[in-house]
Amino acid sequence: MASVNTQFSIAVHVMAAIAHHDGVFASEVLARSVNANPVFVKRILVKLSKAKLAKTTVGKSGGYGLARSPKSISLLDIYSAVNPPDAFAIHTYPKRKECIVSSNIKEVMSDVLVGTEEAVHGHLRQTTLADVVSIIRARSG
Amino acid sequence: MASVNTQFSIAVHVMAAIAHHDGVFASEVLARSVNANPVFVKRILVKLSKAKLAKTTVGKSGGYGLARSPKSISLLDIYSAVNPPDAFAIHTYPKRKECIVSSNIKEVMSDVLVGTEEAVHGHLRQTTLADVVSIIRARSG
DNA sequence: TTATATGGATACTAATATAGTATCTGAAAA
DNA sequence: TTTTCAGATACTATATTAGTATCCATATAA
Numbered sequence: 001m002a003s004v005n006t007q008f009s010i011a012v013h014v015m016a017a018i019a020h021h022d023g024v025f026a027s028e029v030l031a032r033s034v035n036a037n038p039v040f041v042k043r044i045l046v047k048l049s050k051a052k053l054a055k056t057t058v059g060k061s062g063g064y065g066l067a068r069s070p071k072s073i074s075l076l077d078i079y080s081a082v083n084p085p086d087a088f089a090i091h092t093y094p095k096r097k098e099c100i101v102s103s104n105i106k107e108v109m110s111d112v113l114v115g116t117e118e119a120v121h122g123h124l125r126q127t128t129l130a131d132v133v134s135i136i137r138a139r140s141g
Numbered sequence: 142m143a144s145v146n147t148q149f150s151i152a153v154h155v156m157a158a159i160a161h162h163d164g165v166f167a168s169e170v171l172a173r174s175v176n177a178n179p180v181f182v183k184r185i186l187v188k189l190s191k192a193k194l195a196k197t198t199v200g201k202s203g204g205y206g207l208a209r210s211p212k213s214i215s216l217l218d219i220y221s222a223v224n225p226p227d228a229f230a231i232h233t234y235p236k237r238k239e240c241i242v243s244s245n246i247k248e249v250m251s252d253v254l255v256g257t258e259e260a261v262h263g264h265l266r267q268t269t270l271a272d273v274v275s276i277i278r279a280r281s282g
Numbered sequence: 283t284t285a286t287a288t289g290g291a292t293a294c295t296a297a298t299a300t301a302g303t304a305t306c307t308g309a310a311a312a
Numbered sequence: 313t314t315t316t317c318a319g320a321t322a323c324t325a326t327a328t329t330a331g332t333a334t335c336c337a338t339a340t341a342a
Contacts, residue, residue: 004300004327006232009250013232017242026317033243035234037302046319059310060316075253084229085299087261088220089145091154093176100281101158101274102174108276109150112216112268119264120228123257135249140241145299146329167288178331187290200339203288226328 007082010036011044012132015053015066015078019133024057024065044082051081070130079124087116148223151177152185153273156194156207156219160274165198165206185223192222211271220265228257 014030031041048054055067090109096102172179189195196208231250237243
């Protein structure tokens, strides 16, 4: 939902770029590689770093590298790191106590949302960063 | 107020209200019942009507009723009717031809998105409007 | 027939989330 | 000590979502 949010997509792109080239790269280099706004990419890299998916080295010759092997990083890890909005939002209008639908719908929808998020997570958990790199290499070859 | 898209949530609320009370109701009545903005609810009702989930009668004593039995309407039907945004968006930065990651990532992410949407749909398909009404009644009783 | 209530549409404003720009700080390496 | 990096901040721009006001055509009850 909710989404015009491209951060997950960009996060996977930069992680795949790092994994494919297997090295440490400055955020500016990665941004150019993605053809994206440098600060926007930087902000996503900070999230990946805080989620301990990327490790950083500061100063001259510093940059971003992977903190773990591509095989051990799932798309769910990356998805969670950038913290995208939920699959859908539940409205916040006040309850009307005299109406049992109004009084209970939010809780019902909340359960539906939890199930939906689990479905999304379950799917994203099945693919690793290593898979993504393999697919890219297979496609280009 | 536009934190994210709440239309699916409101659509289920309105449909559950119609199903629970089993009748034909004017959009203004439904909006009051949901404690929501009348025109916003109206716009959602129009979508439900176009998706043939609600049937409308115009003029005095007109309003919205269900077009099918609650048992035959899934949450996926309602979800599709309001046409919410995808689970995530894929960035639109131009490809860099010399980079195989950049050249292929969008197609890979597109497949991931399709799978994710299928997971969401699969989950929402499992619950019907009749289920929602049952749950609400059980909770209130 | 006529007054009225309805669905449906449109134009506009307001609020919010996302993305883009510019600039700065502090640390680490050369 | 100079350069280069991560990371942060403040601001602007844009897109999406939600809210407000108003109108029209039509069906129906009176």
